[in-house]
Amino acid sequence: MVTEHAALPFPSHVPAVELDGVSRRFGATLALDECSLSIGRGETIALLGPNGAGKSTAIGLMLGILEPTAGAVRTLGHGARTAVLSGRVGAMLQGGGLPIGARVGELVDLARALSPSPTPRDLVLERSGLTSLAGRRADTLSGGETQRVRFAMAIAGDPDLLFLDEPTVAMDVESRRAFWDDIRRSAAEGRTVLFATHYLDEADQVADRIIVLAHGRVVADGSPAALRASVAERSVRFTLAATDEPEAGIGALPGVVGVTRHGDDITLVTRDADATVRALVASGARFRNLEVAAADLDTAFLALTSDRPTATAA
Amino acid sequence: MLASRLAAPAAAGSFRPLLAYLRLEVRRALRNRRYLVMTVVFPLVIYVLYTAVLPADGGDGTTIDGLTWPVGFLISMAAYGAIGAAMSQAVPVAMERRTGWTRQLRVTPLPGWAYVTAKAITAILLTVPSVALVVTVGSLINHLGIGVGDALSIVVALALGAAPFAAIGLLIGYLLDAESAQGGMVLTLFTMAILGGLFVPLEAAPPVMATIGSMLPSSHLANLGRAAAAGTAPAALDVAVLVAWTVAAGALATWAYRRDERAGG
Numbered sequence: 001m002v003t004e005h006a007a008l009p010f011p012s013h014v015p016a017v018e019l020d021g022v023s024r025r026f027g028a029t030l031a032l033d034e035c036s037l038s039i040g041r042g043e044t045i046a047l048l049g050p051n052g053a054g055k056s057t058a059i060g061l062m063l064g065i066l067e068p069t070a071g072a073v074r075t076l077g078h079g080a081r082t083a084v085l086s087g088r089v090g091a092m093l094q095g096g097g098l099p100i101g102a103r104v105g106e107l108v109d110l111a112r113a114l115s116p117s118p119t120p121r122d123l124v125l126e127r128s129g130l131t132s133l134a135g136r137r138a139d140t141l142s143g144g145e146t147q148r149v150r151f152a153m154a155i156a157g158d159p160d161l162l163f164l165d166e167p168t169v170a171m172d173v174e175s176r177r178a179f180w181d182d183i184r185r186s187a188a189e190g191r192t193v194l195f196a197t198h199y200l201d202e203a204d205q206v207a208d209r210i211i212v213l214a215h216g217r218v219v220a221d222g223s224p225a226a227l228r229a230s231v232a233e234r235s236v237r238f239t240l241a242a243t244d245e246p247e248a249g250i251g252a253l254p255g256v257v258g259v260t261r262h263g264d265d266i267t268l269v270t271r272d273a274d275a276t277v278r279a280l281v282a283s284g285a286r287f288r289n290l291e292v293a294a295a296d297l298d299t300a301f302l303a304l305t306s307d308r309p310t311a312t313a314a
Numbered sequence: 315m316l317a318s319r320l321a322a323p324a325a326a327g328s329f330r331p332l333l334a335y336l337r338l339e340v341r342r343a344l345r346n347r348r349y350l351v352m353t354v355v356f357p358l359v360i361y362v363l364y365t366a367v368l369p370a371d372g373g374d375g376t377t378i379d380g381l382t383w384p385v386g387f388l389i390s391m392a393a394y395g396a397i398g399a400a401m402s403q404a405v406p407v408a409m410e411r412r413t414g415w416t417r418q419l420r421v422t423p424l425p426g427w428a429y430v431t432a433k434a435i436t437a438i439l440l441t442v443p444s445v446a447l448v449v450t451v452g453s454l455i456n457h458l459g460i461g462v463g464d465a466l467s468i469v470v471a472l473a474l475g476a477a478p479f480a481a482i483g484l485l486i487g488y489l490l491d492a493e494s495a496q497g498g499m500v501l502t503l504f505t506m507a508i509l510g511g512l513f514v515p516l517e518a519a520p521p522v523m524a525t526i527g528s529m530l531p532s533s534h535l536a537n538l539g540r541a542a543a544a545g546t547a548p549a550a551l552d553v554a555v556l557v558a559w560t561v562a563a564g565a566l567a568t569w570a571y572r573r574d575e576r577a578g579g
Contacts (some may be wrong), residue, residue, distance in 0.1 A: 063421050067576075084421055091421035096414030100406070101342035113334035114423045150418070157423070 003248060006126045008086055014077035015060050016041050016161050021066075022071030024057050031057040033216035034071065036274040044153075044187040046207035047196040050305050054216040055196035056094055059165050063091055076161060083161075087115045091160030094152045094166050094196075098138035103266035105134035108152050111186035115157030127182055128152035131177065137259075145169035151179070155186070162186065168202065180206050200301055233257065234273040234275040235293050240288035332428040335419075339436040343402070353398040353444035357391035361452050378515060379540040385460070388452040389468065389539040390512040395444040397506055397532060398474040400479035401439055407487025408495035411574060420550070420575075422525050428486065430571055435533045437480035441473045464543055471542035475552075478531045478559035479506075481567050488570035508534040531559040 017039040025031040032054045039045055047055045060066035061073050061142045064080030075083035083089050095235060098107065108125060112118035125131045128148045132142070138149060147170045154162060164183070168176045187193050196204055203210050212220040212227070220227055251259045255272030266287075270276040273292050280287070345350065365384050378386025410416050446469050453460040479498075486498045507513060509523065509534025516524045517531055527533045534552040541548045 065417060065420055085423050085425060087423040093414065093418055093421060096418050098413075099342060099410060099415050101345040102338060106338055106341065110334055110338050111422060114331050116423075153418070153422070163421075261372075302424070 008078065008082070010076050010078075010086070010088060010160070012041055014041075014073070014231060015039055016043070016076060016104060018072075018074040019058070020072045021056075022061060022068045022073055024054075024061060024066060025069045031216055032061070032068075034226070035213075035218055036071075037142075037211060037218055037221065039192065041192055042187075042190050043192055044183075044206060044208050045194045046210045048198065048200070048203045048215060048301065049196075049213035050100065050198060053213040053305065055213055056165055057216075058213065059093075059163050059194070059196060063089065063163060064077070079146050087117070087157050089163070090154040090157055091155040091163040092147075092165065092167050094169070096150065098116075098141070098146060098149055100139045102138045103128055103134070104136050104138050104141070104149055104152075107138055107149055107234075108134070109158055110154035111153040115199050119156055119158045124152050124156045125157060130180065143174055147171060148175070149292035159191070162194070164193070166196055166198070168197075168199070198280045210253070212301065212304050214299045216277060219304045233269050233271055236268040236270055236273055236276055236280070237289070237291040237293070238266055238280075238287040239289045240266060249283065250280075250285070253283070328425075331424045332432055335424055335428060336432040336435055340434050340439060342406075343436055344441055346364060346402075349399070349402055349440065353395040353402070353440070353537065354447045356398075357448050358451055359394040360394075361391045361448070362386060362455060365421045365456055379537065380544055381540055382458075384456050384460050385543060387513075388449060388456075388458065388460075389421040389543055390447045390536050391452065392448040392468065393472055393532065393536040394503075394507050394512050395448045396441040397479045398478035398503055399440040399444040400437045401483035401486070401503060402484040403480070404483040404490075404499040405492070407433060407484060407494045408490055408492045411488070412492045416574075426571070428538045430567075433484055433487075434477075434480045437483055438473055438476060442469055445469045460543070466544075467542040468539055471538045471548065472535065475535045475538040475556050478525065478556055478563050479535075481560055481563035485570055486562055488567060488574050500563050506530055509525060510536065512536060516527040529555075531556055537549045 002256075015038045017037075019037050020033050022032060022035045035054070035058065045057060049055050057066065060069055062075055062080055063074070064073075064082075065085055072307065073080050076086075077083075078086070078087055081303055084091075095147065105121075105125075108121060108130070112121060112124070119127075124132055128151050130145075130148055130152055133145060138146070141149065147167065149253055151164075151167065154164070162183075162297070171179060180217045183193055183195070195202075195206070208223060210220070210222065210224055210227055211218055250256070250266065250268065253268070254275040255270040256268050256276055258269035268276060277290070277292065332529075364387060377383060378390075381389070407416075417431070420426070442531055446465065449460060449465050452458070453465070457495070457573060482502060483499065486495055486502065490498045509527050510530040511524075511527045512517065512532060515528045519527065534555045537552045538548050541552070
């Protein structure tokens with residue numbers, strides 16, 4: 001099946017990515033469980049979820065590195081592999097070493113030579129902060145510098161669709177800020193950007209839509225604000241009166257979906273704060289400093305991705 | 315042979331990715347100093363040691379395929395270097411699978427067949443400096459007077475004849491992990507060299523060994539080189555055996571590559 005990729009149609013009304021009932025199994029593990037989602041052109045999407053939620057699997061499927069066990073994947077309206085070979089997709093995968101003996105500039109040159117519409121070399125180096133490192137051997141770079149080379153290779157082909165799998169993991173605060181500034185600029189120029197992260201603040205500040213994955217399923221999908229609003233959870237905080245106060249039973253209070261404890265300070269995440277507080281009082285437990293608050297994005301995220309079944313946010 | 319899922323290139327323009335990647339591979343390979351030691355220094359040292367203890371004219375007039383002993387043995391060592399150079403992609407392939415570089419290339423427009431082909435071509439190209447240096451330096455040391463024309467035909471014969479070893483190197487790189495690939499490659503190299511009669515001529519070996527040796531590509535590669543040195547046409551048998559090994563090892567390497575690709579490597 002040979003295709004003249006340059007001649008492939010890429011109509012702009014076709015979604016950038018479509019998953020339709022996609023599952024992927026690795027041996028006994030179901031990494032992705034009947035996921036369906038559609039990503040429009042020009043959207044900036046955060047794929048959010050704890051480790052093992054299926055983020056990298058989803059990206060691998062969208063890039064054609066992995067084949068789905070069931071369901072269909074369309075990238076830019078085509079099979080994922082075809083879309084990647086067309087040169088309209090850029091990707092920065094998680095981890096991954098650079099080849100021994102290659103110079104940074106040579107890797108950028110390679111990525112540019114593979115693309116039908118490369119970004120100018122100097123611009124690629126500048127945007128990835130590699131201008132002064134172009135002559136360096138790629139196998140002598142630090143983790144953060146290696147990450148930047150991977151980013152340079154992802155953008156060298158001036159892609160319409162950019163995938164970034166936990167892109168800022170090895171970066172310091174300064175490079176992280178510069179990196180996201182650049183991504184915002186890319187997105188503003190009309191590119192579709194999908195990035196996986198487990199940093200909530202990154203998702204909140206950069207994405208205009210967050211898709212939350214947990215246990216291989218989409219558990220929430222919406223704008224950061226909608227996500228916060230959609231979560232019915234409240235947090236109930238209090239301090240136990242005595243350290244020996246039995247903690248057992250607190251997690252079983254009505255409405256409670258999560259418990260965290262720091263010393264004597266207990267934080268409950270509950271879906272029915274009224275019922276939880278009533279039951280807490282009735283239980284006879286001795287406590288002080290009772291406080292009930294709306295969930296922040298952190299709490300919402302915890303509630304959405306906890307092991308207990310949760311309602312799907314709109 | 316690298317068919318269907320590897321997708322053959324449609325137009326001449328489709329070779330652009332292959333050439334772009336080949337350029338990077340050749341540059342990388344030439345920066346690897348270990349390669350020089352294994353494929354140039356080692357065969358030359360063995361050559362000098364052997365020819366220093368035996369008279370330059372072969373003493374009793376021993377010849378290998380009609381060549382004087384020092385010339386015949388020089389071709390054996392050049393063949394050894396060519397085999398080592400051709401298999402030199404085993405460790406890089408295994409390493410690049412582990413570090414995720416191959417996975418990273420799979421999210422670029424570089425087709426899978428182009429990566430494998432670039433590796434194979436690199437392996438063949440690496441035999442050129444190795445054979446050229448071994449033949450030139452060996453000839454100078456022992457005053458063999460091998461002319462430029464003869465040297466060139468030896469280089470071409472050994473480079474093309476090393477194709478089965480390029481395929482075997484890729485097979486090792488796809489079958490073994492990064493730790494075992496080096497050992498697997500060295501073991502294969504020595505097995506091929508010793509049983510193929512590169513260190514001790516097959517004529518001097520016990521019949522069973524000679525029979526085994528005559529089935530290995532290494533003995534036929536050396537024959538090919540000697541024919542080039544003698545200025546005679548390559549024997550059909552040598553060519554046939556080398557082609558058969560290339561096809562078989564190439565098919566296995568393709569299978570191993572696809573297996574790795576399916577695993578998401």
